[in-house]
Amino acid sequence: VMLTRTMVDDQRNWDLFTSLFEKIISLAEEIVELDFKTNAGRPTFCIDTALIAPVFEVSCRCRDPLIRRRAISLLRTCGRTEGVWNAFLTSKVAQRVLEIEEDGLTDVTCCEDIPDWARISNITPVFDPVGRKATLTYSRPGTGNDFTRETVEEVIEW
Secondary structure, three states: OHHHOOOOOOHHHHHHHHHHHHHHHHHHHHHHHHHHHHOOOOOEEEOOOOOHHHHHHHHHHOOOHHHHHHHHHHHHHOOEEEOOEEHHHHHHHHHHHHHHHHOOOOOOOOHHHOOHHHOOEEEEEEEEOOOOEEEEEEEEEOOOOOOOEEEEEEEEEO
C-alpha cells in the first residue's frame, strides 16, 4: 500500500465524503443522546473505542464548518472516555486543528473555502491528562510550489 501512494497529499479529496461525515456525526449524536437517557447524564466509560476516535477523525478530515463544529461540540459535551481517549481532551486537540486550518481565512462557509495549502494531515495527538496537555504532531504543505509536507509538533495545554 505504501508503495502505491503518491507523493502528493491533496487533502481536498476528503471533501467528497462530506455527506458521509454528516451521517457519522448525526448517528454519534443519537447514540450520545440515548446514553444520557439511560445513564441519567453520568459520564460513560468504555474499554474499547466506540465514538471518540471516529468523531475526532471527522473533526480533522471534514472541512465543512458546520459539521466540523458539531463534531467538536459533541466531543466537548458528551462526557465519554473510551480506553485512553477522553472526549473533552480530544475536543481541545480538534479545536486546535480547526484553528490551524482556518487561521487567516475569512468567512469559511463550505469545504472549498479552505484551500489545500491551509489543510494539515497526518494528525497524531499524544495525551498527557495528568500534565493537562497533549502533543500534536501533523504535516502541512511546505512553502511555494513544493509538494512535500513538513512535520510540525506543538504542545496544547488546558
